[in-house]
Amino acid sequence: MNFSQRLTASIYNLDAFELAQKHLLGASLCSRIDGHLTAGKITELEVYIGSCDKACHAYPNKLTPRTATMFRAGGCAYVFFVYGMYNQFNVVAGPEGTANAILIRSLEPLSGIETMCQRRKTPDIRNLTTGPGKLCQALGITRKEHDGISLTGSELWISPRTETPQIVAAPRIGIDYAEEYKDKLWRFYIKDNPFVSRR
DNA sequence: TTCGGGATCGTCT
DNA sequence: GACGATCCCGAAC
Numbered sequence: 001m002n003f004s005q006r007l008t009a010s011i012y013n014l015d016a017f018e019l020a021q022k023h024l025l026g027a028s029l030c031s032r033i034d035g036h037l038t039a040g041k042i043t044e045l046e047v048y049i050g051s052c053d054k055a056c057h058a059y060p061n062k063l064t065p066r067t068a069t070m071f072r073a074g075g076c077a078y079v080f081f082v083y084g085m086y087n088q089f090n091v092v093a094g095p096e097g098t099a100n101a102i103l104i105r106s107l108e109p110l111s112g113i114e115t116m117c118q119r120r121k122t123p124d125i126r127n128l129t130t131g132p133g134k135l136c137q138a139l140g141i142t143r144k145e146h147d148g149i150s151l152t153g154s155e156l157w158i159s160p161r162t163e164t165p166q167i168v169a170a171p172r173i174g175i176d177y178a179e180e181y182k183d184k185l186w187r188f189y190i191k192d193n194p195f196v197s198r199r
Numbered sequence: 200t201t202c203g204g205g206a207t208c209g210t211c212t
Numbered sequence: 213g214a215c216g217a218t219c220c221c222g223a224a225c
Contacts, residue, residue: 084218086207176211
């Protein structure tokens with residue numbers, strides 16, 4: 001398998017829901033970090049909308065040092081750090097000045113599996129990338145090194161999907177504080193794919 | 200400057 | 213199913 005094709009800048013300026021469902025789900029997230037190529041099929045993701053969504057870090061369109069990258073033009077990485085130990089990778093969507101992001105929650109490992117096993121310290125394929133913190137570890141993504149970088153470069157990119165997946169919509173995970181937005185069906189995953197964090 | 204809590208995960212019961 | 217780990221952010225003082 002070859003991951004040389006990339007989604008281009010204009011695609012990332014689409015509406016976040018369209019980008020997530022029509023382009024990102026089923027595509028391959030790829031990294032070449034420390035000389036190692038790793039890649040996985042995107043099987044699960046969540047949409048966050050800065051203007052209205054109480055679960056979004058940038059709600060209500062609040063620009064802070066942490067959320068600044070979300071306000072940039074689509075096509076860069078928003079990577080943040082939580083719980084003192086985990087990084088989380090998001091794709092920034094939409095035009096500059098809007099704060100929309102797509103959290104990648106789960107991958108199906110495709111390439112560089114040995115590297116992923118070393119980084120994750122486990123031989124269990126099913127446990128390499130099935131969670132937002134896990135996949136950052138497996139692909140070598142950190143806030144310090146990758147927040148704000150372009151997804152059309154050579155370190156981190158997304159290779160387009162070749163088939164159209166069947167999609168299931170579900171509530172997002174871990175956002176009980178988000179009041180009426182916690183029940184929105186803004187999490188999307190590939191039907192019957194075993195590499196999702198939760199059903 | 201302090202302080203509360205987090206878009207999680209691994210370990211333990 | 214519960215809990216602790218452990219850094220950073222953002223709000224309040």
